[in-house]
Amino acid sequence: MNQILVIALREVTRLRKRFGGGASPITVVLLLAVVGFSAFSLRDTISLGSGLYRVGVSGDVPTIQDSRFSIVAVDLDKGYALLEQRAIDVFIDGPRVFYREDDKSQYAVRALKQYMEIQELARIGSSFPEESAFPLKVEIYYLGAGQAAGETAAGETQPATQPEEVIIPSLTPPPAPFTQVIVALLYILPITFISIFFTSSFMDEKINRRLVILLSAPVTPFQIILGKMLPYAIFSFVCTALIAVLTKANVLLALAIFGPTTLFIFAIYLMVPMFYRTFKDTTFIAMLVTTLTTSYLVIPAMFTNVHDLAYISPLTLAVKMYRGETFGWREYLFPSLPMAAIFGFAMFAGTRMLNEEFLMGYKPITRKIADAIYLMMARSKPYLAVPLWSLMVIPGVYMTQVVLLAFATNLPFGMILGVMLIVSALVEELVKSVGIVVLVERGKVTSTRDILGLAFLSGLGFLIGEKLLLLLSINIVSQASVSIAIFGAGLYPLIPLFAHFLFTAIVTLLRTKLRLPYTLALGAGTLVHFIYNWYLLRAIL
């Protein structure tokens, strides 16, 4: 523990030196000013459709202040002429609005309608008494499906329950989680930003070889990673708490929701400096990681209350928190557990990879990954390492498949299922076989019998992980029939176990015994796996 704190302290000093250097507090203030100023000026202006419409105005028209519209004040004749010339899209003359029939003008009309509606409401609300300005009240009741119709048909009138909510249509927009998603996104931004510094720090130490010196000191790699991560992690948690306080949310709940997310993001950013070879690598990998994690977190949350799959993202929980809705343990664990598991896996991988040879070697990225996998497996017996590997990568596989599913929804409807089946088969075969292939290539395993045994264990490990995940997700994701196909629900475990073993055996034997290129072997295994999945799905549907 002490060691970790020492490293953490040194990390803070390093950061202070780097950025505090000759520069004074003035720089810091200046930077903060830049950020604040940018946020302020971009707050309103960067909106959907900024600057797209040109509107001509004449006579008594409410002032239009919206970044989407550029206004020109013209007289009547000029206005018509400009509209004809297609120089402006809409011409407003007092209460009358003129437009053309082409798309550009029609879009402008709709945008104008939306804007004017808000303006008019504000005008009416301020100049008339509330009852006449907002004359319609809608009481909303929800009817459960469990309530039998016969009960009420027996002569009883509808019990006079209180309405769930009372809305005024023009003032109450339909429920959309967008605003809350954006608030929830506020939590992610500082975490990502901080973790980029964490990555930079690792890289810096790697370049000037201090990391190597540190490794020769009597501290374990685990202590080094944890120590270097500690200041950044604390800072992230403080940020999370701060945002929660500022947005008047429950601080403890916010920490509970975003804790696993923070760890997940740190886990990903821990891997970046391990694998990079040149500076450009880091930039690109960091960008990719940011894009992927952000979309993984944000996009499902947009489906809050629309689709159960929204629960794969912890942001959904945050959205619910801001809406004052409740969620249970199962809903909490569903997104959090895989993230925490990935953090654990990354920590383990990090400690194994933190050695001079691995860090300093310049190799093609595929070789580097193979090295990493080997390092993770090498310290225990293959018969233990292989099934554990298959079990441990499950959260990663699961997240990859979720992202791929989101990708696949872009495809024409008929293709979604097919593509999803192929890709998920590919991912599964990849993770199940790669460990064995690496071990064989290093000469750790040689005989066909061993390879077959390992293939069986790999399939077993994967199956156990799959079932655990299914146990967690059942009841939450009830509608996603595709996930049933992917995770193979509703079958006796023996058949999938054999299937997993068979596919993995195909890939590994083709690669190791027939010396086929790995991609080709993988392709063959994937194909068989796909046919199997396809056949199963036909039986289920």
Next chain:
Amino acid sequence: MMIPFLAVVKKELASVIRDRTIVISILIQLFFASFSSALLLGMLSLYDSDTIMQFGGPGIRVGMVSAAANPLEAYLSERGLEVIVFETVLDAENAFYQGGVHAYIAVPQNASDTAEIKLYLPDSDAVSSLIRMVIQEPLKRYENYLRAQNDIEVRYADLKGKPTTSYEFIYSVLLPMLMFFPAFVAGSMSIDSLTEELENNTLQTLLSTPLTVNGMVAAKIFSAVILSITQCAAWLILLQRNGIDLQNTAWILLLALIVSGITSTSGTLAAVLLKDRERSQFIYSLMLLAAAAISTLLNVSPITTLSRLAIGDYYTNGWHVMVFGAFLAGLYLLLLKFSRRLIV
């Protein structure tokens, strides 16, 4: 003079292609484009009642219980919903539980100038939010009708137009993102390329060849710009092949070129002044943010200019692009002034 310049350009491009890093960058853009085009847009449409009506509208059946004739019924049908009128609340409720209607509305008898109506929705979140989305517009019309009864006139309420979500999204988000993301990457790449030489102490060796500092810096910027503009051109072709109407493509491409010139020059400038990657990247990102803010404030935002060029705005032309060209020239001169610092 020209040959060493080209040699550096060739080396830079080769290293990017060999490391396959550019693939990641293209992947991100592809990811974003495909996500936005269908998923994000689909999401946005999920909150856009017009789109919902287009796909599932006619299938939604709404029950209506009202003693007297009520304009709301007409408004609902005009929206494209199937309206079924019931005599009593009990009938409507029975129809609801038997699946005859998805939701029903009960209007009380004594409709005075303020009306309180009851809306019964299914317990399922997804269906009820969908229904609330599509009946929002008829309800608002009904509200305006009631206002008119109170002699309150709502102006501009009868405008129609076409749904704007995808139009605004394509021209003000997707296109700028596809044109300027490569530029952003180009800036980062220039920093990486220069600071890597600095931190590995290979710059001195490079400069011992027949190559000036300025020539080397220019070559690095040039190769970053080439990479970015190639991506932009590819995107423009792809967008047009997908039936997105783009005006002024030549100016758009030139603008993208100038912007990536600006980003790579400012990236290089940051690297020249700070000499390490960590701080340069940080300052570079902040500078871009500030530049975006300032340009928006000054009303010369390249994003808006790009959107306007693409939709064929009457008042936007090549001169607007030239403004950025002038800025690039100024920035480059500044870089030439400071580049000497690399040697000492």
